[in-house]
Amino acid sequence: MPEELKIVVCAKQVPDPEGPPSSFELNSEEKRITPRGIPPVISPFDENALEAAVQLVEKHGGTVSILGVGTNLSASVYLKAIAVGAEDSYMVDDPELDPAILDSVTTAKILSDAIKKMGEFDLILTGRQAADTNAGQVPAGIAHILGLPVVTLAQSITVEGDKIKVNRELPDGYEVVEVPLPAVVSVTPDIGEIRYPKISAIKAAKKKPQTKWSAADVAGEGVPRNLLNLDELFTPVREPHCEFIEAEDISEAGAMLAQKLVEEKIL
Amino acid sequence: MDGSNIISVVGEFAEDGSIAPVTLELLGIGRELAGGSGKQVAVVIAGPADESVTGNLIAQGADKVYVAESIERKYSPEGYVKMLDALCNQVKPGVLLIGHSPVGLDLAPRIAFDLNVGLVTDSIKVEWSGDKLKCYKQVYGGIAVAVYSFNTSPQIVSIRQRVGTPIARDDSRSGNVEKLDVDFDASAARYNWLEKVEEETTEIRLEDAEVIVAGGRGMGGGEEFKQLYELATVLNCAVGASRPPCDSGWIPSSRQVGITGKIVSPDVYIAFGISGATQHLTGMQDSKSIIAVNTDAEANIFQVADYGVVGDLKEIIPAFTNKLKELR
Ligand SMILES: Cc1cc2nc3c(=O)[nH]c(=O)nc-3n(C[C@H](O)[C@H](O)[C@H](O)COP(=O)(O)OP(=O)(O)OC[C@H]3O[C@@H](n4cnc5c(N)ncnc54)[C@H](O)[C@@H]3O)c2cc1C
Numbered sequence: 001m002p003e004e005l006k007i008v009v010c011a012k013q014v015p016d017p018e019g020p021p022s023s024f025e026l027n028s029e030e031k032r033i034t035p036r037g038i039p040p041v042i043s044p045f046d047e048n049a050l051e052a053a054v055q056l057v058e059k060h061g062g063t064v065s066i067l068g069v070g071t072n073l074s075a076s077v078y079l080k081a082i083a084v085g086a087e088d089s090y091m092v093d094d095p096e097l098d099p100a101i102l103d104s105v106t107t108a109k110i111l112s113d114a115i116k117k118m119g120e121f122d123l124i125l126t127g128r129q130a131a132d133t134n135a136g137q138v139p140a141g142i143a144h145i146l147g148l149p150v151v152t153l154a155q156s157i158t159v160e161g162d163k164i165k166v167n168r169e170l171p172d173g174y175e176v177v178e179v180p181l182p183a184v185v186s187v188t189p190d191i192g193e194i195r196y197p198k199i200s201a202i203k204a205a206k207k208k209p210q211t212k213w214s215a216a217d218v219a220g221e222g223v224p225r226n227l228l229n230l231d232e233l234f235t236p237v238r239e240p241h242c243e244f245i246e247a248e249d250i251s252e253a254g255a256m257l258a259q260k261l262v263e264e265k266i267l
Numbered sequence: 268m269d270g271s272n273i274i275s276v277v278g279e280f281a282e283d284g285s286i287a288p289v290t291l292e293l294l295g296i297g298r299e300l301a302g303g304s305g306k307q308v309a310v311v312i313a314g315p316a317d318e319s320v321t322g323n324l325i326a327q328g329a330d331k332v333y334v335a336e337s338i339e340r341k342y343s344p345e346g347y348v349k350m351l352d353a354l355c356n357q358v359k360p361g362v363l364l365i366g367h368s369p370v371g372l373d374l375a376p377r378i379a380f381d382l383n384v385g386l387v388t389d390s391i392k393v394e395w396s397g398d399k400l401k402c403y404k405q406v407y408g409g410i411a412v413a414v415y416s417f418n419t420s421p422q423i424v425s426i427r428q429r430v431g432t433p434i435a436r437d438d439s440r441s442g443n444v445e446k447l448d449v450d451f452d453a454s455a456a457r458y459n460w461l462e463k464v465e466e467e468t469t470e471i472r473l474e475d476a477e478v479i480v481a482g483g484r485g486m487g488g489g490e491e492f493k494q495l496y497e498l499a500t501v502l503n504c505a506v507g508a509s510r511p512p513c514d515s516g517w518i519p520s521s522r523q524v525g526i527t528g529k530i531v532s533p534d535v536y537i538a539f540g541i542s543g544a545t546q547h548l549t550g551m552q553d554s555k556s557i558i559a560v561n562t563d564a565e566a567n568i569f570q571v572a573d574y575g576v577v578g579d580l581k582e583i584i585p586a587f588t589n590k591l592k593e594l595r
Contacts, residue, residue, distance in 0.1 A: 021410050021545055033411060108380070132407055135388050140376035149457040152373045170369050171474055171529065173466040178459040189527055190520060227385030231401065232414035242572040250578040254586030257558070257576050262594045266535055266556050267478070267502065
C-alpha cells in the first residue's frame with residue numbers, strides 16, 4: 001500500500017438541487033437555467049465522494065485534496081468541503097468554463113490537466129454523476145486521459161496493498177471488482193452521507209491553502225469543445241388529471257379508493 | 268466499408284444466457300429509427316453464439332449480427348471497449364445504441380472517450396431531425412429536458428431501460444451473421460472482476476414488480492412501514508420508498524425510487540406521504556397508473572397522479588387494506 005494515501009476528490013459546484021423547481025429559471029432562447037435565490041453547493045453526489053475519501057484516510061492515513069472546475073466558484077463552498085476533512089482545495093475558475101456550456105469532454109480534460117499539475121495521486125474520486133447535467137461521463141473521461149483504470153458506482157472501497165477492491169452497485173446486490181492503484185472511482189450515495197464539519201474544523205480550514213487557477217493555467221492546449229450541440233432546453237409539461245376520491249369520513253375515502261381501483265381493474 | 272446507414276445495438280445478456288430485455292428494447296428502437304429508410308439494424312455481441320442466439324436477435328429486429336468470438340460474453344470493460352473499437356473501425360456504424368443498464372452506463376463513456384466522440388447518456392427519447400439524431404435527456408434531476416445532437420460519428424447514445432418497446436417476434440425475418448475480428452489480450456486487463464454478491468431478500472424486486480406501494484417521509488416511521496408491508500402482502504406486490512425513509516433507516520436503501528434509486532415503471536404505483544419532488548418523479552412517472560395519498564392537496568405528486576385521496580395515510584392505509592382484502 002502507498003505510504004500515504006493521496007486522494008483527489010472532484011467536486012462540482014451546482015445550484016442547490018434541493019431547491020424548489022421554481023428557483024431554476026429556464027430561458028429556452030438562451031438554452032440555459034439560472035438559479036434564483038438558491039445558494040451554490042457542492043453537488044451532493046460529489047459530497048459522497050468526499051465522504052468516501054475522508055473514510056479512507058481515517059483508516060489508512062493520507063491526505064485529501066479537493067478540485068473544482070467552473071465559473072464563479074464560491075470560496076466558502078469549497079472551504080466547507082475542506083472542513084469536512086481535506087488538506088487543500090484547487091479551483092479552476094474561468095468564464096470560459098461556464099457549466100451551462102461545458103460538456104463532459106471538456107470537463108474531464110480540464111480536471112485531468114489540473115490533476116497533473118497538482119501532483120501524483122493514488123486515487124481520484126468523483127460522484128456517480130453531477131446533480132445538474134446528470135451525465136456520469138467524467139470519471140471514465142479522466143481515467144481515459146490519465147491512462148488509469150476506472151470503476152463506477154462504488155458502494156464501498158477497500159485498499160489492499162497497491163490495489164483496491166470495490167463493491168460496485170447492481171440492481172440486485174453488488175459485484176466485487178479489483179483494480180491496481182492509481183485509479184479513478186465514482187461512488188454512489190451508499191458510501192454514506194457527508195459528515196458535518198465541526199466549528200473548529202471550519203476555523204482551521206481557513207488556514208489551509210485554496211489555490212485558484214484559470215483555464216489557461218492548466219489547459220496547455222486550450223479548451224476543447226463541441227462534440228455535442230444543445231439544441232433545446234425545456235420544462236416538461238404535465239397535465240394534471242387527478243381524480244380525487246372524496247368522502248365525509250377519511251377512512252371511508254380509503255375504502256372507496258380500493259373499491260374504485262378494483263372496479264377500474266387497476267388492482 | 269461505409270456503415271453510416273447502420274444503426275448498431277450493443278447486445279447484452281442476462282445471467283441465464285437469454286438476451287437481456289434492454290437489448291430487445293434497443294432493437295425495437297433501432298427498427299423505429301430505420302423505418303422504411305433502407306437503414307439497417309445491427310447488433311454486436313461478445314462471445315461465440317450459436318444459431319439459437321443469432322436467430323433470436325434476427326427475429327427480434329436485427330438485420331445483421333456481429334459476433335466477436337474472442338471477447339468473453341461476461342462484461343469486462345476492456346474487452347467490450349476493444350469490441351466496439353473494432354466494430355466502429357471495421358463497420359463504421361452511423362449510430363451506436365447502448366442500454367443505460369449497469370453494464371451500459373459503465374461502457375458508454377469508455378467507448379465515447381476512446382473514440383473521442385460525443386455521447387448522450389440516459390436518454391429518454393431519440394428521433395431523427397433530418398439525417399441527425401436528436402436525443403432527449405432529463406437534466407437538473409428532471410426539472411428540465413435537454414435535446415442534444417452530435418457533431419461526431421458514430422452518434423452514441425445510452426438509452427434508459429424500458430423506454431424502447433421490443434418488436435413482436437417474427438421468425439420469418441432474415442439477417443446476416445458475421446464474425447468480428449477483435450484483437451484483445453485479456454491477460455493484460457487491469458479490471459479484475461471477482462464475484463457477485465446477491466442481496467438476500469424474499470421480497471419482490473422493484474424492477475420486477477407490477478404493483479408498487481411506496482411510502483415517503485409522511486409515513487412518520489418504521490412502524491408505519493409495517494402497515495405498508497401488510498398492504499403489500501394483500502396485493503402481492505413490492506414496497507418502495509422516497510429517499511427520506513431510506514436515509515432514516517425505516518427501510519433498506521435498495522428500496523429507494525428516484526434518480527439515485529431505482530427507476531421503475533410498474534402498472535400501478537401507489538404513493539403514501541410522498542410530496543413528489545422531481546428527483547422522485549423521475550423514478551416513477553412512467554408508471555401506467557399512479558395513485559397518491561397525501562394530507563396536502565397542493566402536493567406535487569398530484570400533478571402526475573391518476574387517482575388521489577387528500578387525507579391522513581394513517582387512517583387511509585388500514586381502511587384501504589381491509590377493503591382490498593374483502594374485494595380480492
Ligand atoms: C441529488 C439528489 C438526488 C435525490 N435523489 C432522490 C431519489 O432518488 N429519490 C427520492 O425520493 N428523493 C431523492 N432526492 C430527494 C428529493 O429532493 C426529496 O427531498 C424527497 O424525494 C422528498 O421525499 P418525501 O416526498 O418522502 O418527503 P417530503 O418532501 O418531506 O414530503 C412528505 C409528504 O408527506 C405528506 N404527509 C405528511 N404527513 C402525512 C400523513 N400523515 N398522511 C399523508 N401525507 C402526509 C406531506 O404533505 C408531504 O407532501 C434527491 C435529492 C437530491 C438533491
